[in-house]
Amino acid sequence: MASISTSFFSPCAVVRQNLREPSKRKPPRNPNPKPKLKTQSRRYKSPSEPVALSAGEATTYTRLPPKEDFSVPSLSLSYEVKLSESVIKKVENEFEGLNSEEEEESVKNGDLGYKYGKFEIFEVNSESEYDEGDDDFEEEEAEGEEISGFMGGKRVNMYEKDGTYKGIVKEHGVSAKLYVVGDDDDDDDGKKFGFDSGESVGFYDNGGESFEEGDAIKEKGVPAVMRCFDRAKIYVKAGDGGNGVVAFRREKYVPMGGPSGGDGGRGGNVYIEVDGSMNSLLPFRNSVHFRAGRGSHGQGRMQSGAKGEDVVVKVAPGTVIREAGKEEVLLELLYPGQRGLVLPGGRGGRGNASFKSGTNKVPRIAENGEVGPEMWLDLELKLVADVGIIGAPNAGKSTLLSVISAAQPRIENYPFTTLLPNLGVVSFDYDTTMVVADLPGLLEGAHRGFGLGHEFLRHTERCSALVHVVDGSSTQPELEFDAVRLELELFNPELAVKPYIVAYNKMDLPDACEKWPSFKEMLQARGIQPFCMSAVKKEGTHEVICSAYELLQKSRGEKMDFEGPKDLENLNHVADLVHKQRSASINEFEIFHDSSTNTWHVVGSGLQRFVQMTNWRYVDSERRFQHVLEACGVNKSLINLGVKEGDTVIVGEMEMVWHESTQGSGPSNVKSGSATSIKWPQWK
Ligand SMILES: Nc1nc2c(ncn2[C@@H]2O[C@H](COP(=O)(O)OP(=O)(O)OP(=O)(O)O)[C@@H](O)[C@H]2O)c(=O)[nH]1
Numbered sequence: 001m002a003s004i005s006t007s008f009f010s011p012c013a014v015v016r017q018n019l020r021e022p023s024k025r026k027p028p029r030n031p032n033p034k035p036k037l038k039t040q041s042r043r044y045k046s047p048s049e050p051v052a053l054s055a056g057e058a059t060t061y062t063r064l065p066p067k068e069d070f071s072v073p074s075l076s077l078s079y080e081v082k083l084s085e086s087v088i089k090k091v092e093n094e095f096e097g098l099n100s101e102e103e104e105e106s107v108k109n110g111d112l113g114y115k116y117g118k119f120e121i122f123e124v125n126s127e128s129e130y131d132e133g134d135d136d137f138e139e140e141e142a143e144g145e146e147i148s149g150f151m152g153g154k155r156v157n158m159y160e161k162d163g164t165y166k167g168i169v170k171e172h173g174v175s176a177k178l179y180v181v182g183d184d185d186d187d188d189d190g191k192k193f194g195f196d197s198g199e200s201v202g203f204y205d206n207g208g209e210s211f212e213e214g215d216a217i218k219e220k221g222v223p224a225v226m227r228c229f230d231r232a233k234i235y236v237k238a239g240d241g242g243n244g245v246v247a248f249r250r251e252k253y254v255p256m257g258g259p260s261g262g263d264g265g266r267g268g269n270v271y272i273e274v275d276g277s278m279n280s281l282l283p284f285r286n287s288v289h290f291r292a293g294r295g296s297h298g299q300g301r302m303q304s305g306a307k308g309e310d311v312v313v314k315v316a317p318g319t320v321i322r323e324a325g326k327e328e329v330l331l332e333l334l335y336p337g338q339r340g341l342v343l344p345g346g347r348g349g350r351g352n353a354s355f356k357s358g359t360n361k362v363p364r365i366a367e368n369g370e371v372g373p374e375m376w377l378d379l380e381l382k383l384v385a386d387v388g389i390i391g392a393p394n395a396g397k398s399t400l401l402s403v404i405s406a407a408q409p410r411i412e413n414y415p416f417t418t419l420l421p422n423l424g425v426v427s428f429d430y431d432t433t434m435v436v437a438d439l440p441g442l443l444e445g446a447h448r449g450f451g452l453g454h455e456f457l458r459h460t461e462r463c464s465a466l467v468h469v470v471d472g473s474s475t476q477p478e479l480e481f482d483a484v485r486l487e488l489e490l491f492n493p494e495l496a497v498k499p500y501i502v503a504y505n506k507m508d509l510p511d512a513c514e515k516w517p518s519f520k521e522m523l524q525a526r527g528i529q530p531f532c533m534s535a536v537k538k539e540g541t542h543e544v545i546c547s548a549y550e551l552l553q554k555s556r557g558e559k560m561d562f563e564g565p566k567d568l569e570n571l572n573h574v575a576d577l578v579h580k581q582r583s584a585s586i587n588e589f590e591i592f593h594d595s596s597t598n599t600w601h602v603v604g605s606g607l608q609r610f611v612q613m614t615n616w617r618y619v620d621s622e623r624r625f626q627h628v629l630e631a632c633g634v635n636k637s638l639i640n641l642g643v644k645e646g647d648t649v650i651v652g653e654m655e656m657v658w659h660e661s662t663q664g665s666g667p668s669n670v671k672s673g674s675a676t677s678i679k680w681p682q683w684k
């Protein structure tokens with residue numbers, strides 16, 4: 001059923017965004033106007049640009065900045081820019097012009113001891129991009145008076161123009177352009193922002209972080225490797241279908257052999273598969289784009305084109321997949337070997353042999369292959385561990401994992417030694433095992449992203465039971481225990497109701513031994529039976545882990561009762577959804593009118609797909625197009641809405657001029673007499 005909208009204004013504006021300017025779009029009128037075709041396909045734009053990540057930063061990270069650094073930075077902090085980040089957003093400051101002539105004068109004289117705090121970093125590019133595309137800037141600079149100085153150990157050439165000083169810094173293949181527009185009197189350290197005898201001024205290494213406006217709190221303190229290990233953004237595109245061809249059988253003793261053009265091959269599919277040997281999403285730091293092969297074109301002698309090559313994206317067990325920027329989960333891949341079809345390849349175009357019919361025995365028509373769907377996907381890894389070891393930093397979590405399993409996590413006597421979760425397999429017997437994850441330390445405020453909390457709290461969601469390690473040697477173990485419990489609850493109340501056991505650690509230290517009775521008493525008063533252990537001496541650890549296993553068994557039993565036996569999941573529902581969206585009926589369209597340019601937009605995904613697959617090289621294509629417009633009611637709807645001679649009609653990427661002819665009306669001057677006499681195969 002055709003649905004026709006007569007709302008002329010705002011919808012039209014939306015549609016027009018994708019089209020060219022009306023003045024360019026409208027073809028010159030002539031007595032025989034022909035439809036004007038545009039074959040440029042529109043590309044899918046990702047809702048947000050992928051974050052470009054610079055390699056190698058993770059290795060420079062040693063420890064977190066102190067907690068004070070997590071506070072909202074004042075305006076003056078926005079001068080901090082790390083040059084090795086390849087994409088840095090424009091940072092704008094509210095600034096004033098240079099205050100006094102003296103200050104200006106000293107800059108001109110290259111007085112490097114003076115403070116020039118206010119820089120506007122308005123662009124940062126890779127060097128190659130800079131060299132290619134920004135000649136204007138250099139030309140502009142060259143006009144001014146040149147001074148030079150040092151910034152972050154780099155020589156900077158500055159140019160003065162209209163009281164503003166501009167310069168370029170190049171470092172690690174990245175260029176930053178600077179504007180010095182004033183003096184920061186409040187900045188009394190003089191090192192970060194001043195030209196201070198070769199010291200780092202506008203730039204300094206702040207521990208691997210980049211400052212980005214609005215993201216300051218969230219990103220700060222999280223090293224790149226942590227951000228990428230369990231999150232990735234990838235682009236997937238299914239292969240385009242191959243084109244069908246027009247061919248006729250020519251053979252001795254076979255006169256008028258008939259049409260023999262083969263169909264194009266289907267484009268390759270995009271699958272996502274769980275690879276049991278992967279334990280992070282780090283490989284996606286380097287490879288982001290996954291494109292399946294396109295189908296081969298059809299050939300004569302009824303030869304169909306070959307199918308395009310499939311692409312299989314391998315992910316770690318426990319990966320959750322969403323469409324970029326959306327909340328809804330598309331796929332949840334838990335077990336090795338699971339495979340889901342995400343994007344089906346585009347259909348191959350039909351060759352002329354497929355268009356043969358009783359009334360059209362010599363069809364000179366073939367279709368283009370369907371363009372393969374494309375998508376940006378957000379991947380998120382949630383560990384699939386049975387038991388998670390949580391606790392404050394330096395409590396002895398990694399030590400516990402190292403004594404109960406063969407895992408060898410890094411153990412050091414300072415907080416945040418563990419940046420990425422470590423997994424270990426605890427074997428009780430040949431067939432009795434459980435996977436235990438040692439997670440990074442948890443700080444107060446973790447649920448809001450402080451420390452590494454935000455990054456790993458998600459992993460605890462999948463664990464069936466938790467072991468909460470308390471550092472007995474800390475000043476107040478009770479408070480530490482409560483703080484961690486509170487963070488869990490604030491992050492996700494479901495975590496707080498997960499079964500857990502409390503392991504009071506470092507009992508070999510007299511300090512811890514002393515506080516144990518009061519700690520035990522406090523927990524028992526709340527109905528919790530804590531364990532005590534010395535992870536280093538392997539004392540009491542067996543009891544802890546046996547008890548964790550019991551909890552796990554119990555929760556597994558409950559889950560089985562609740563969920564019942566797991567059915568074999570159909571993981572192709574994403575592809576089914578895409579397929580459904582793309583194969584919308586050709587009869588479903590809307591018409592919008594732009595009265596200022598006398599343009600009619602016919603919008604419908606079925607029609608748009610039809611236009612994309614129409615190969616205008618072949619003579620019969622245009623007639624078939626007219627036939628389809630007539631059959632699906634577009635012409636009738638346009639007439640009802642009052643289309644006039646000479647109006648522009650846009651369908652998908654094609655635009656035509658409406659022409660009233662004696663035989664009938666249509667958005668072109670094609671004689672309709674012959675078109676109506678031919679029956680075309682139904683559009684699928
Ligand atoms: N005396 C004593 N020291 C311990 C014990 N368990 C751990 N430690 C020490 O505590 C320090 C921290 O241990 P880790 O296992 O790295 O602590 P963690 O909880 O994993 O720390 P983060 O990963 O930084 O959060 C190390 O120096 C360990 O040797 C214990 O039972 N007794």
Ligand SMILES: [Mg+2]
Nearest residue numbers: 397398417418
């Ligand atoms: Mg650790």
